Amino acid sequence: MKKITFAAFVAFWASVMTVAAMSWLSPEPAMRDDSALPEYTLKEVAEHDSLDSCWKVIEGKVYDFTEYIPDHPTPPRIMEAWCGREATEAMRTKGIGRDHSPAAWAMMEPYLIGRLIEKD
Numbered sequence: 001m002k003k004i005t006f007a008a009f010v011a012f013w014a015s016v017m018t019v020a021a022m023s024w025l026s027p028e029p030a031m032r033d034d035s036a037l038p039e040y041t042l043k044e045v046a047e048h049d050s051l052d053s054c055w056k057v058i059e060g061k062v063y064d065f066t067e068y069i070p071d072h073p074t075p076p077r078i079m080e081a082w083c084g085r086e087a088t089e090a091m092r093t094k095g096i097g098r099d100h101s102p103a104a105w106a107m108m109e110p111y112l113i114g115r116l117i118e119k120d
């Protein structure tokens with residue numbers, strides 16, 4: 001019986017150490033280097049103002065939401081109204097005074113294509 005208890009003790013601590021080692025050894029997620037993103041002006045973004053090509057600026061970043069619009073939980077016209085425009089406020093309020101959920105903010109990431117520069 002003592003042997004079994006000892007074996008269980010060793011197995012328990014071995015698995016704890018394995019989990020700890022895995023978390024120590026796995027690299028930190030790489031920080032995104034925004035300066036490497038392509039630069040766009042508001043004028044360039046404004047050319048993508050339809051459901052066929054819908055770019056938006058949110059917090060200084062440029063997103064191409066064309067592929068996402070059919071999945072957005074509103075009729076497309078709600079998103080379309082902000083295509084080609086600065087849409088930070090729209091994202092923050094949904095046009096109804098309520099911010100999007102953290103999950104919705106996180107969903108933007110795959111659509112990031114660049115960053116806004118001021119010059120025109």
Ligand code: HEM
Pocket residue numbers: 056065068072073074078079082087090091094095096099100101103104105107108
């Ligand atoms: C910028 C213009 C946008 C406007 C005006 C807008 C508007 C809205 C509205 C009216 C709703 C439903 C209202 C409600 O939650 O009760 C909604 C929900 C939602 N939207 Fe948007 N939206 C925009 C952009 C986006 C973007 C860029 C994403 C993600 C890529 C997104 C993801 C979602 C999700 C996941 C929901 C479900 C509720 C939540 O998680 O907050 N939306 N949006």
